[in-house]
Amino acid sequence: MRATVAARPLTLGPSLGRTTLVLGAGALLLVAVAVAAVAVGTTEVAPGDVVAIIAHRVLGIGSVTWPASAETIVWELRLPRIVGGIVVGAGLACAGAVFQAVLRNPMADPYVIGTAAGASLGAVAALILPVVIGGAWLGIGLVQLFAFAGGLGAVLVVYSIARGRGGTPVVTLLLAGYAVSSLLAAGVALLMFVSGDRLAAVVSWLLGSLAGVSWPRIAIAGPLIIVSFGLILVRWRTLNALLLGESQAAHLGVEVEREKRVLTALAALATSAGVAISGTIGFVGLVVPHLLRLAFGPDHRLLLPASMVYGATLLVAADAVARLAGGIPVGILTALIGAPFFIWLLRRTVAIRG
Amino acid sequence: MAERAGPLAELRGVVAGYPGNRVLEGAELELGAGEMVALIGANGSGKTTLLRLLAGTLRPEAGSVELFGRPLSAWSRREVARRVAVLPQTSELPVGMSVAEVVALGRIPHATSRFGVEPADEEAVAAALRDVDADELAHRPVTRLSGGERQRALLALALAQEPQLLLLDEPTLHLDLAHQLALVALLGRLRSRRRLTVVSVLHDLNLATSFADRTLLVRDGRLEEAGTRDSPLTAAAAAAAFGVPIEEATTAGGRVVLVPVVESARRVEPSAPHGPIQ
Numbered sequence: 216m217r218a219t220v221a222a223r224p225l226t227l228g229p230s231l232g233r234t235t236l237v238l239g240a241g242a243l244l245l246v247a248v249a250v251a252a253v254a255v256g257t258t259e260v261a262p263g264d265v266v267a268i269i270a271h272r273v274l275g276i277g278s279v280t281w282p283a284s285a286e287t288i289v290w291e292l293r294l295p296r297i298v299g300g301i302v303v304g305a306g307l308a309c310a311g312a313v314f315q316a317v318l319r320n321p322m323a324d325p326y327v328i329g330t331a332a333g334a335s336l337g338a339v340a341a342l343i344l345p346v347v348i349g350g351a352w353l354g355i356g357l358v359q360l361f362a363f364a365g366g367l368g369a370v371l372v373v374y375s376i377a378r379g380r381g382g383t384p385v386v387t388l389l390l391a392g393y394a395v396s397s398l399l400a401a402g403v404a405l406l407m408f409v410s411g412d413r414l415a416a417v418v419s420w421l422l423g424s425l426a427g428v429s430w431p432r433i434a435i436a437g438p439l440i441i442v443s444f445g446l447i448l449v450r451w452r453t454l455n456a457l458l459l460g461e462s463q464a465a466h467l468g469v470e471v472e473r474e475k476r477v478l479t480a481l482a483a484l485a486t487s488a489g490v491a492i493s494g495t496i497g498f499v500g501l502v503v504p505h506l507l508r509l510a511f512g513p514d515h516r517l518l519l520p521a522s523m524v525y526g527a528t529l530l531v532a533a534d535a536v537a538r539l540a541g542g543i544p545v546g547i548l549t550a551l552i553g554a555p556f557f558i559w560l561l562r563r564t565v566a567i568r569g
Numbered sequence: 570m571a572e573r574a575g576p577l578a579e580l581r582g583v584v585a586g587y588p589g590n591r592v593l594e595g596a597e598l599e600l601g602a603g604e605m606v607a608l609i610g611a612n613g614s615g616k617t618t619l620l621r622l623l624a625g626t627l628r629p630e631a632g633s634v635e636l637f638g639r640p641l642s643a644w645s646r647r648e649v650a651r652r653v654a655v656l657p658q659t660s661e662l663p664v665g666m667s668v669a670e671v672v673a674l675g676r677i678p679h680a681t682s683r684f685g686v687e688p689a690d691e692e693a694v695a696a697a698l699r700d701v702d703a704d705e706l707a708h709r710p711v712t713r714l715s716g717g718e719r720q721r722a723l724l725a726l727a728l729a730q731e732p733q734l735l736l737l738d739e740p741t742l743h744l745d746l747a748h749q750l751a752l753v754a755l756l757g758r759l760r761s762r763r764r765l766t767v768v769s770v771l772h773d774l775n776l777a778t779s780f781a782d783r784t785l786l787v788r789d790g791r792l793e794e795a796g797t798r799d800s801p802l803t804a805a806a807a808a809a810a811f812g813v814p815i816e817e818a819t820t821a822g823g824r825v826v827l828v829p830v831v832e833s834a835r836r837v838e839p840s841a842p843h844g845p846i847q
Contacts, residue, residue: 225669225691225694225695225698225707226667226669226670226708227669227670227673227676227686227690227691227694228670228673228686380588381587381588449683451684452677452680455663455674455677456674456677458661458663458666458674459660459661459662459663459671459674460660460661462626462657463655463657463660465624465626465646466624466626466650466653466654466655466657467650467674467675467677467678467730468645468646468647468648468649468650468651468677468678469646469677470646508665509665512665512666512670513663513664513665513666514666514670516684
């Protein structure tokens with residue numbers, strides 16, 4: 216027998232220290248970016264005041280040493296936008312991680328099986344509806360409601376198209392997603408064509424922006440995203456097993472078809488909730504999980520929470536830049552930064568693999 | 570040991586296959602604990618289908634499949650995965666993981682805690698790596714494995730499941746001769762060390778007969794006993810199974826081996842104006 220003694224202890228996954236480091240660094244970065252994002256703008260608010268105002272409003276501590284206008288800007292205007300960015304960015308990146316694992320495709324993003332197209336059609340329909348039904352309800356506009364329902368509805372349609380007797384093959388799912396998205400996009404284009412003076416509103420929604428985010432909307436979308444994240448996270452073993460392919464996952468005791476359905480539904484829920492309050496913001500859900508997988512490995516115990524933290528950070532930072540750059544929709548900015556970055560990443564991967 | 574009283578697996582009149590393609594029609598099998606069984610048969614004869622039935626990932630259209638004395642339908646996927654492990658014909662390995670991390674995936678069916686790694690998991694992974702002589706590979710990224718190392722890593726993953734029944738689908742595919750022999754020897758050692766029952770699809774007839782207590786031939790949707798240690802697979806049976814002429818030859822050491830009769834690709838004499846091929 217060999218007389219080797221294990222020099223290093225076995226590491227069977229991301230260690231506690233590594234997890235704490237990755238998530239802790241991400242959380243610190245997120246807080247720093249968020250405070251900076253609240254502070255900057257046409258009216259500057261000192262970062263110290265930002266922290267004090269938030270502490271005062273949330274915890275009821277400290278005495279008021281700032282002008283009332285600063286509090287309005289921070290609490291009513293900028294903070295909802297930043298919290299919205301956190302919620303949407305975290306939801307999109309986490310959903311992206313799930314879709315990439317379930318669809319076994321590194322190019323998958325949260326929109327790939329119809330959520331974006333469905334939500335867009337819903338939102339655009341609501342925007343140009345000739346009669347306004349009911350108006351705002353609990354601060355949730357018809358647009359948000361239609362977008363949410365459209366996103367979920369589209370995934371349901373895609374899934375039932377792709378579902379066969381023996382299961383739901385991933386390739387069929389992707390193709391069905393493409394076909395349904397194309398059909399829905401044609402619907403969106405048609406509605407835009409007849410939208411008349413509502414066209415500007417339609418375009419602005421489609422580009423994706425956090426400008427319209429308000430506390431009531433966050434109060435609905437936030438819990439939906441947090442709950443779906445929780446239910447996704449407890450399925451980390453399933454997602455890890457799927458890294459070996461569907462048949463091996465089945466050999467490891469995973470009820471593959473059932474879990475695929477559940478995970479798709481949860482990720483679609485998070486995506487639709489996010490898209491409903493922000494419009495379709497691209498690239499966050501594709502780039503963030505992809506990049507984190509390259510940096511920290513594919514173990515979902517770490518990948519899922521890291522996607523949330525870093526996805527949130529990226530979107531908040533991008534939105535602050537978009538706001539400073541004259542209020543361009545953040546969706547344009549994420550694509551402007553995201554696409555070249557992704558191309559660079561692809562080239563680098565190609566270079567490494569030869 | 571209570572589960573070992575009866576046969577480990579029992580197939581009775583099994584009809585199984587895929588939509589529009591019935592592969593097995595009336596397959597019968599009784600698999601005893603501790604047996605080493607080789608499955609041979611032509612491509613498409615149903616060897617993989619049989620493994621899928623034993624792994625519980627395919628339900629029969631008719632007939633009965635019993636695992637460990639209980640009908641297949643009475644087991645959950647997870648319960649089966651704690652007793653049956655599969656080394657598939659092809660498998661992807663997750664980029665960015667080390668061998669130990671991949672082997673640890675074999676602990677998924679045994680998971681008890683929400684997030685943590687239990688001491689039992691660490692022991693099982695270490696034992697699995699040790700049993701396939703892959704201690705030194707533990708920290709190696711899976712992307713930097715040779716074909717033989719890759720196969721050992723996947724075998725360790727299967728062993729980390731702590732199965733009683735190990736199913737292998739052409740495990741020697743893509744392995745060179747030395748690695749093929751090493752793998753078969755390793756399976757023999759694992760059987761005695763872990764009291765495993767092993768069923769393996771093998772294409773090399775001589776490898777099959779030297780590996781197995783029993784060689785089963787899958788043909789016409791059924792399973793036939795084609796050889797045992799005492800009366801090994803004959804040339805006639807093998808020839809009938811594959812539809813090619815096969816001869817028996819005796820080695821200098823007195824071992825009987827099966828040799829397919831290959832029509833020699835005779836060198837054609839070069840004719841002018843072509844010069845001799847160098």
